[in-house]
Amino acid sequence: MTQRIRIATWNINSLRLRLGLLARLSEELRPDVICLQETKVPDELFPHDAAGAMGFGHYAFRGMKGYNGVAIFSRLPLARIEDTPDWCGKGDCRHLAVTLDAPSGPIELHDFYVPAGGDVPDREANPKYGHKLDFVAEATAYFAGRSGLARAVLVGDLNIAPLEHDVWSHKQLLDVVSHTPPETEGLNTWRETAFHDAMRHFIPDDQKLYTWWSYRNKDWKVANRGRRLDHVWVTPDLKDSLAGLVVHQEARDWEKGSDHVPVCIDLEF
DNA sequence: ATGGTGGATGTTCCA
Numbered sequence: 001m002t003q004r005i006r007i008a009t010w011n012i013n014s015l016r017l018r019l020g021l022l023a024r025l026s027e028e029l030r031p032d033v034i035c036l037q038e039t040k041v042p043d044e045l046f047p048h049d050a051a052g053a054m055g056f057g058h059y060a061f062r063g064m065k066g067y068n069g070v071a072i073f074s075r076l077p078l079a080r081i082e083d084t085p086d087w088c089g090k091g092d093c094r095h096l097a098v099t100l101d102a103p104s105g106p107i108e109l110h111d112f113y114v115p116a117g118g119d120v121p122d123r124e125a126n127p128k129y130g131h132k133l134d135f136v137a138e139a140t141a142y143f144a145g146r147s148g149l150a151r152a153v154l155v156g157d158l159n160i161a162p163l164e165h166d167v168w169s170h171k172q173l174l175d176v177v178s179h180t181p182p183e184t185e186g187l188n189t190w191r192e193t194a195f196h197d198a199m200r201h202f203i204p205d206d207q208k209l210y211t212w213w214s215y216r217n218k219d220w221k222v223a224n225r226g227r228r229l230d231h232v233w234v235t236p237d238l239k240d241s242l243a244g245l246v247v248h249q250e251a252r253d254w255e256k257g258s259d260h261v262p263v264c265i266d267l268e269f
Numbered sequence: 270a271t272g273g274t275g276g277a278t279g280t281t282c283c284a
Binding site: 013014017038040065066067068116118128159214215216217218256259 | 272273274275276277278282283284
């Protein structure tokens with residue numbers, strides 16, 4: 001008897017503003033677990049009724065006022081992993097880790113929101129860019145120290161498009177934050193510590209693949225100047241369990257939608 | 270070379 005688990009990741013860009021669209025995502029894609037980023041809701045204002053109303057009996061969240069924020073809604077029981085680093089010592093709410101109680105056995109799930117990094121790709125001129133590179137380096141060191149990590153899934157808005165065909169124009173974006181060599185090399189090194197790129201498992205490297213289109217381009221579909229900023233990674237032992245990928249591109253046309261679209265991965269055991 | 274849009278906040282930050 002095979003067990004299928006669907007895990008979704010979505011930068012929702014305000015949980016409270018888009019509760020209705022989250023319900024729509026839940027109905028259209030029927031994920032077992034949804035990892036959210038940019039919830040932009042402080043913990044004391046978290047909408048506690050939302051998860052249950054959408055059929056998710058279990059949830060965890062870490063938010064702050066105005067910015068950042070991550071949350072996980074789940075049909076499977078989950079236990080929060082508490083002893084995770086305070087990345088760059090900033091107290092930001094950019095990472096949530098849980099253990100999912102899946103029928104096939106526990107799965108360690110990491111939900112990340114990597115700093116966007118500002119506009120100028122220069123550490124000196126733009127401290128946000130340095131923060132982004134430092135965050136990636138710290139995360140790399142953390143997972144490098146987790147030797148033997150298995151049955152783990154890492155998802156989130158990593159704010160870096162690492163491959164040539166993760167952006168609409170590799171050459172034109174080499175100096176644009178999200179696709180500069182220090183970022184792409186850093187992200188690839190992080191992934192290689194312990195993970196396999198689950199999206200590129202299904203879509204070859206030479207095919208364009210995007211999860212984000214800027215709000216600043218009105219006719220996003222015509223210009224199609226997208227980037228793959230959202231990612232799903234799995235430890236190598238889960239590679240043979242990968243059973244499907246959905247990049248829910250139509251969500252970019254939802255009324256008052258996010259600039260990111262949901263991504264789902266299916267695991268079959 | 271610039272500005273374009275959107276969310277939370279509060280007269281500006283962040284993306």
